[in-house]
Amino acid sequence: MSTSTPAIAMPQERRTDAALYRRRRLVNLLGWTLFGLFFALLAFALLDIVGTVLERGWPALSLELFTQSTNGVSGGLLNAITGTFALTAGSLILAAPVGVFAGIYVSEYRSSPFARLIRYLSDVMVGVPSIVFGLFGYITMVTWLGWQFSMLAGCITLALMIIPYILRTTELALHGVAPELREAAYALGAGHATVVMKVILRSCFSRVLTGILLAMAISMGETAPLIYTVNWSNYVWDGHMTREPVGYLTYVIWSFINEPFDSAHALAYAAALLITVFVLVITMFARLSLSKLSSNQAH
Amino acid sequence: MRHAGGPFRIFVALFAAVIPLSIGALIAFLFYNAWPAIHFNGWRFLTESSWNLGNQYGDAVTVRGAEVMPGASFGILFLIVGTLASSLIALLLAVPIGLGAAVFLAEAVPARLRQPASMLVELLASVPSVVFGLWGYVVLIPFASKHVYPVLAKVLGFIPFFAPPTRDGYGLLTASIVLALMVVPLITANMREAIMTTPRALREAGLATGATRFEVMRHIVLPRLRLPLVGVSTLALGRALGETMAVLMVSGNAINILPHRIYSSISTMAAFMVSQLDSALQDPSGMAVNSITEIGLILLLISMLVNGVARLLVSRISTL
Numbered sequence: 180m181s182t183s184t185p186a187i188a189m190p191q192e193r194r195t196d197a198a199l200y201r202r203r204r205l206v207n208l209l210g211w212t213l214f215g216l217f218f219a220l221l222a223f224a225l226l227d228i229v230g231t232v233l234e235r236g237w238p239a240l241s242l243e244l245f246t247q248s249t250n251g252v253s254g255g256l257l258n259a260i261t262g263t264f265a266l267t268a269g270s271l272i273l274a275a276p277v278g279v280f281a282g283i284y285v286s287e288y289r290s291s292p293f294a295r296l297i298r299y300l301s302d303v304m305v306g307v308p309s310i311v312f313g314l315f316g317y318i319t320m321v322t323w324l325g326w327q328f329s330m331l332a333g334c335i336t337l338a339l340m341i342i343p344y345i346l347r348t349t350e351l352a353l354h355g356v357a358p359e360l361r362e363a364a365y366a367l368g369a370g371h372a373t374v375v376m377k378v379i380l381r382s383c384f385s386r387v388l389t390g391i392l393l394a395m396a397i398s399m400g401e402t403a404p405l406i407y408t409v410n411w412s413n414y415v416w417d418g419h420m421t422r423e424p425v426g427y428l429t430y431v432i433w434s435f436i437n438e439p440f441d442s443a444h445a446l447a448y449a450a451a452l453l454i455t456v457f458v459l460v461i462t463m464f465a466r467l468s469l470s471k472l473s474s475n476q477a478h
Numbered sequence: 479m480r481h482a483g484g485p486f487r488i489f490v491a492l493f494a495a496v497i498p499l500s501i502g503a504l505i506a507f508l509f510y511n512a513w514p515a516i517h518f519n520g521w522r523f524l525t526e527s528s529w530n531l532g533n534q535y536g537d538a539v540t541v542r543g544a545e546v547m548p549g550a551s552f553g554i555l556f557l558i559v560g561t562l563a564s565s566l567i568a569l570l571l572a573v574p575i576g577l578g579a580a581v582f583l584a585e586a587v588p589a590r591l592r593q594p595a596s597m598l599v600e601l602l603a604s605v606p607s608v609v610f611g612l613w614g615y616v617v618l619i620p621f622a623s624k625h626v627y628p629v630l631a632k633v634l635g636f637i638p639f640f641a642p643p644t645r646d647g648y649g650l651l652t653a654s655i656v657l658a659l660m661v662v663p664l665i666t667a668n669m670r671e672a673i674m675t676t677p678r679a680l681r682e683a684g685l686a687t688g689a690t691r692f693e694v695m696r697h698i699v700l701p702r703l704r705l706p707l708v709g710v711s712t713l714a715l716g717r718a719l720g721e722t723m724a725v726l727m728v729s730g731n732a733i734n735i736l737p738h739r740i741y742s743s744i745s746t747m748a749a750f751m752v753s754q755l756d757s758a759l760q761d762p763s764g765m766a767v768n769s770i771t772e773i774g775l776i777l778l779l780i781s782m783l784v785n786g787v788a789r790l791l792v793s794r795i796s797t798l
Contacts, residue, residue, distance in 0.1 A: 203690055203693070204690065206690075206692060207690035207691065207692040207693070210692040210695075210696075211582070211586055211691075211692060213578060214578040214579065214581050214582035214586065215582050215586065217574075217575045217576075217578035217579045217582065218578070218579040218582040218583060218587075218595070218599070220575065220579075221575065221576075221579050221598070221599045221602065221659070221662060221663075221666070222595070222598040222599060224602065224659050225598055225599070225601055225602050225605070226598075227613070227617065228602075228605055228609065228610070228613045231613055231616065231617050232609065232612070232613075235616070276493070277493050277496050280489070280490045280493035280494070281490070281493045281494040281496060281497060283490050284487075284490035284491050284493065284494040285494060287487075287490070288487065288491075293491070293494075294494070296498070297494045297495075297497050297498065299786075299789060300497050300498055300501055301497050302785070302789045303501070303782055303785045303786050303789065304497060304500065304501060305785070306713070306716045306717065306720075306781050306782070306784070306785030306788075307504070307720070307778060307781055307782065307785075308719070308720025308721070308722065308748050308777055308778075308781055309720070309722065310720065310722045310748045310751050310752065310774070310777070311504070311508075311720070311774050311777055311778045311781070312504075314508070314751065314770070314771060314774040315503070315504050315507060315508065315774075318507055318508070318511045318771060319503075319507055323507075339500050342496065342497070342500075343497065346494075346497070370486075371484065371486055371487075372484075372485075372486035375486065396604060397604075399606075400604075400605075400606025400607070400608070400609070401606070401607075402606070402607060402608045402722075402723045403607070403722040403723055403748070403752055406752055406755065407752075407755065429606060429608045429723075432608045432609065432611075432612055433608050433611065433723060433726075433727065436612055436615060436616070436727075447612070451608075451609055451612050454606060454608075454609065455605065455606070455609050458604055458605070458606055459601060459604060459605070462601065462604040463597065463601065466597065466600075470593065
């Protein structure tokens with residue numbers, strides 16, 4: 180061992196070394212505590228939001244909520260609940276085939292310039308604010324085509340919003356399919372369309388469905404585009420696709436919480452409880468099954 | 479074989495074409511409908527805070543070649559300021575907190591608990607905007623205006639922007655806090671992924687030099703992730719700029735006033751489009767709706783620009 184190691188040779192420097200070491204340990208501890216606090220803050224925010232909605236929404240739940248329609252600022256939410264489900268179903272019926280087939284295109288022909296452009300534009304479209312889609316629906320369908328505030332205008336507007344999400348999850352699902360499967364199918368003499376639709380899509384169909392579920396949750400929780408295209412109605416939707424405004428849950432939250440009546444607040448909290456539970460349960464289910472599916476695939 | 483053409487390729491390409499057609503239609507229809515307003519408002523639209531529908535009961539007059547109500551003018555400078563200020567303050571809060579939480583989730587949480595813990599943060603992204611607004615309205619505003627903002631004003635009051643009065647809680651800071659919570663999962667989820675994919679050998683080399691885990695994170699892992707961080711932050715900015723319902727419910731919906739303090743009422747372009755829809759529809763000249771469409775067009779172009787840049791910076795981002 181050489182005797183010229185400075186830490187051993189100079190006692191004074193040794194002391195500063197120890198101080199430096201203590202300081203570094205302290206910074207280490209403080210840093211991780213701070214990161215932990217940041218995490219705790221975010222987790223607390225989610226729990227507080229869900230807790231507030233449950234705490235205030237629970238007492239407002241009653242049977243008549245599900246059997247009566249809104250009457251002014253009291254009554255039930257039958258019109259809003261059925262409206263939300265009809266709008267969500269309608270938007271999915273329109274968006275799912277478009278999103279899935281477009282996703283197949285982007286995944287299958289991923290090296291072609293058009294597919295790359297589509298993927299890029301789809302990513303950009305995810306970032307377009309929902310209110311802009313609402314305004315677009317308003318000036319095209321509500322006024323120009325003369326459909327007025329209506330189910331169809333709302334469904335098409337929501338569909339445009341969620342197509343990029345479905346495209347993306349479909350693309351990723353197809354991307355994850357083992358190439359051997361494709362080769363085996365071609366080796367059996369299957370044509371391209373058969374390989375994609377009957378072999379590849381089928382093998383990752385549950386992942387594609389999860390993507391559609393996530394899009395469904397997004398569609399359910401939207402408000403702004405619907406204010407511009409569907410507006411609001413106190414009556415249960417009568418089946419007319421145009422010229423008939425429709426009620427939906429998110430509107431109740433926004434509009435009724437500002438009213439000075441307890442009955443209005445109760446309806447707003449009940450609507451918030453229903454929509455939050457629907458959206459979070461669907462999202463959690465979809466995410467858990469996605470991670471389960473990917474861990475299955477890894478084995 | 480993959481590039482085989484044929485009817486199947488054409489079939490799926492037709493569906494894919496919906497994407498560029500939608501974007502084209504968005505731009506074209508918004509531009510066409512905003513054109514009378516663009517022509518009438520000129521640059522004043524961006525440089526003045528003067529949103530006024532004019533006398534709705536008067537007779538329409540012709541100003542600069544357009545039929546408008548007497549006294550009508552449309553300047554949205556206050557909305558541009560409100561939108562940028564709330565989104566930027568939201569990012570100032572969301573980036574450090576989101577990054578810190580990502581580091582914690584990736585490094586300090588045991589692998590068994592990582593998925594449920596990450597889910598707690600990431601589910602924030604799924605909470606509907608209007609529910610965030612409700613929570614801001616009934617929980618955050620009463621709490622912050624009573625217990626947080628007065629303290630903030632006392633401690634930082636020497637800076638004019640933070641000085642009292644703290645007002646009723648509706649305003650710029652509350653809107654920014656809610657926006658920060660809404661965009662933070664995007665940052666946390668993507669940065670956690672990025673941190674976890676950092677090669678193990680790099681960390682081990684760092685630890686072998688005697689560095690603490692915090693030092694390894696600060697000097698080895700995080701510097702490599704600068705570009706992804708800029709990318710997801712840009713994406714988060716894009717999302718904050720267009721948020722509507724939550725901001726509408728907590729911002730105080732100021733009109734024609736620029737914020738002088740962090741507690742001032744504001745409005746944003748997106749929130750204003752909802753709050754003014756009813757009165758704009760009453761405008762017999764139609765110029766109010768055209769001007770709202772002009773706001774929508776500007777918002778569309780800004781969000782496409784911000785997102786386009788973000789996607790070029792980082793190609794694979796999970797949007798949650």
